[in-house]
Amino acid sequence: MAAKKSQKKSNVSAEELLEYYRDMLLIRRFEEKAGQLYGMGLIGGFCHLYIGQEAVVVGLEAAAKEGDKRITSYRDHGHMLACGMDPKGVMAELTGREGGYSKGKGGSMHMFSSEKHFYGGHGIVGAQVPLGAGLAFSDKYKGNDNVTFTYFGDGAANQGQIYETFNMAALWDLPVIFVIENNQYAMGTSQKRSTSTPDLYTRGEAFGIPGEIVDGMNVLAVKEASEKAVAHCRAGKGPYVLEVKTYRYRGHSMSDPAKYRTRDEVQKMRDERDPIEQVRDLLLTGKHASEDDLKAIDKDIKAVVNESAEFAKESPEPDLSELWTDIYADDLPQASAS
């Protein structure tokens, strides 16, 4: 069903729209498959799905260049796919297999890729935020123009360590974009019940950090705001806060009974604001693609996702000897100097 509200006209090219459509659809289908594998008992431990929030990370990544870094929370599969990590390696990590990004020892919340500059995957709420500033510090120290995208939630935004980080990031003009993915809930607590001032984008003001709010269900709006934030950071003007208003369709994690909101609330969002449907609408009304073209894309993406699930089922469990590897720094690949 086409979204009722379509995006305002823009001069974005058909290729670009198709790219965002594919990238968001890959995340959506991957997460649906992960949900199924979880239901079949093939994924153990925690698993937090990103369905509904796809336009956030795809819009941000559209403003990134090679060398930029990203770090996020436990709701991380979308971030990995959007920065180009291999769906097979991500899915196999979810099933705890040898072919996974952490050799099956990390699971959903603990994956990394130095090649794609993806620094996790963090289960402790807010813990990735000071680490993100640290990554930005390394780039500033080396004198390059890389930017670090540091993602966290509306719940995490109420934590003290965020403001200690804001202070130092502003003091040292660090090239970090603090991306607040405001999906309006922190587990079962709505933002209204937890937060005294709802405008999270203003939270950097006390430290002199500029902020902006953007519609996180609209990938083009996210991309535009991200480009502005990235330009600010690359120009050496210090950190930037981007509050991206979004919504998660599924529960907080796979074990969430979702009693804190109505089904109607979720359905309304899906029907009226869905980020993928919005781009689909633009593609069809702009005659950039036909229904058949879009069906073919869906088919291709489903094939990629099914392949990743097969790989994740067939890859062996890690050998017991793996328990003793990747523990000390000497075991780990050395960080590159660039």
Ligand SMILES: Cc1ncc(C[n+]2csc(CCOP(=O)(O)OP(=O)(O)O)c2C)c(N)n1
């Ligand atoms: C320090 C800490 N406190 C509490 C938790 C339990 N916990 C896990 S997720 C979460 C909610 C965080 O919500 P938000 O930051 O909005 O992110 P979202 O899950 O919506 O992406 C809480 C309280 C935790 N993991 N770490």
Ligand SMILES: [Mg+2]
């Ligand atoms: Mg939240």
